[in-house]
Amino acid sequence: MREAFHDQLDSMFEDLAGICRLVEASVRLSTAALLTGDAEIAERVISADIEIDRARERVEDTAFSLLSLQQPVAGDLRTVVAGLRMVSELERMGDLSVHVAKIARLRVPHLAVPEEVRPTIARMAEVAEDMVTRVSQIITSRDVEAAIALSHADEEMDRLRRTTFTELLSADWSHGVEAAVDIALLGRYLERIADHAVSVANRVVFVVTGQNPAAARP
Amino acid sequence: MREAFHDQLDSMFEDLAGICRLVEASVRLSTAALLTGDAEIAERVISADIEIDRARERVEDTAFSLLSLQQPVAGDLRTVVAGLRMVSELERMGDLSVHVAKIARLRVPHLAVPEEVRPTIARMAEVAEDMVTRVSQIITSRDVEAAIALSHADEEMDRLRRTTFTELLSADWSHGVEAAVDIALLGRYLERIADHAVSVANRVVFVVTGQNPAAARP
Numbered sequence: 001m002r003e004a005f006h007d008q009l010d011s012m013f014e015d016l017a018g019i020c021r022l023v024e025a026s027v028r029l030s031t032a033a034l035l036t037g038d039a040e041i042a043e044r045v046i047s048a049d050i051e052i053d054r055a056r057e058r059v060e061d062t063a064f065s066l067l068s069l070q071q072p073v074a075g076d077l078r079t080v081v082a083g084l085r086m087v088s089e090l091e092r093m094g095d096l097s098v099h100v101a102k103i104a105r106l107r108v109p110h111l112a113v114p115e116e117v118r119p120t121i122a123r124m125a126e127v128a129e130d131m132v133t134r135v136s137q138i139i140t141s142r143d144v145e146a147a148i149a150l151s152h153a154d155e156e157m158d159r160l161r162r163t164t165f166t167e168l169l170s171a172d173w174s175h176g177v178e179a180a181v182d183i184a185l186l187g188r189y190l191e192r193i194a195d196h197a198v199s200v201a202n203r204v205v206f207v208v209t210g211q212n213p214a215a216a217r218p
Numbered sequence: 219m220r221e222a223f224h225d226q227l228d229s230m231f232e233d234l235a236g237i238c239r240l241v242e243a244s245v246r247l248s249t250a251a252l253l254t255g256d257a258e259i260a261e262r263v264i265s266a267d268i269e270i271d272r273a274r275e276r277v278e279d280t281a282f283s284l285l286s287l288q289q290p291v292a293g294d295l296r297t298v299v300a301g302l303r304m305v306s307e308l309e310r311m312g313d314l315s316v317h318v319a320k321i322a323r324l325r326v327p328h329l330a331v332p333e334e335v336r337p338t339i340a341r342m343a344e345v346a347e348d349m350v351t352r353v354s355q356i357i358t359s360r361d362v363e364a365a366i367a368l369s370h371a372d373e374e375m376d377r378l379r380r381t382t383f384t385e386l387l388s389a390d391w392s393h394g395v396e397a398a399v400d401i402a403l404l405g406r407y408l409e410r411i412a413d414h415a416v417s418v419a420n421r422v423v424f425v426v427t428g429q430n431p432a433a434a435r436p
Contacts, residue, residue, distance in 0.1 A: 178387055
């Protein structure tokens, strides 16, 4: 019974890592669409989101079946519930990259991101993508140190977001209100992807150590 | 045993309704701070958020204790898990109203919302507040029809958000980039509060009927 339980739990975590790889592709492609103005890539992100939603439903079914049939307690119970929360956050990260793709699509054949703020947004995209890649690995390896380290990447993201505000509120800004609003919202979406990545990593720390990251920090 | 279980479940739903009333106050005060430029009210929202976080922890503890000690299955299990999800969304609504309060505080002694977009933002604030009030009642009464009706309020919110974009992107916009960015982000935060309200109401439909709202619609 316990062995079957842990097999199913492992398989749930494999599914979570699989969803995280779908999210990774979604983040990568949406930011590629944004920086190249490629409508076809943007469409691909938007239509692929349904796969993430379906994969979420499968993980939820597994989690409910684990809870009903195996009636886990203590750490095992908290692990299954953590899995349910992780899958909600991963789905949300997918939704946020759809928002990024939609801004890209709205501005085709132009680019939503003006040249002078492009380095900052490109770096934010890189950080977001890297964080999601690391989260996939963290889910698979359950590497607590890697999970704790992820919060530093989030600090860079917060700094970059403040930089975008400095850029678009500077007296030199010549791209008008529409571009500024796009950048402000893009910054928000990318920042939220990063926040969710940290949160998913923190749940892995909790699953492995039974403690929240602040307490688990070496 | 079953009776004790249902008493604890009822008490979890009372706690959820209580958190929803805290969120209601937070939404009401944050939008009041926004529309009056009152820094003291904004501070109050920001510092009161810790109460929502603490109340969330209490509901989570109750839910875990229900899951561990009572080992519910089927509908009861889904109800406890729905409670866990509802409390996460309510907490998030509180965070979003803190974001609104922070924009208000940032612009003191001025107002973040220029006169010409004020009616739209004031109406968005009203809709958000009304939706959260209705959600408190829906949690208490488990009124499926009221829960399903809530999605119409969300449609008004989406329309209002599109109106803000029309206003701030019009040729007449004379308030510059900073005000436009504030309005775009405020619109996003209020829209997300409304989304979460609908989602919490949908979970009540699920708890009562065992079906998602589309299937439960009369």
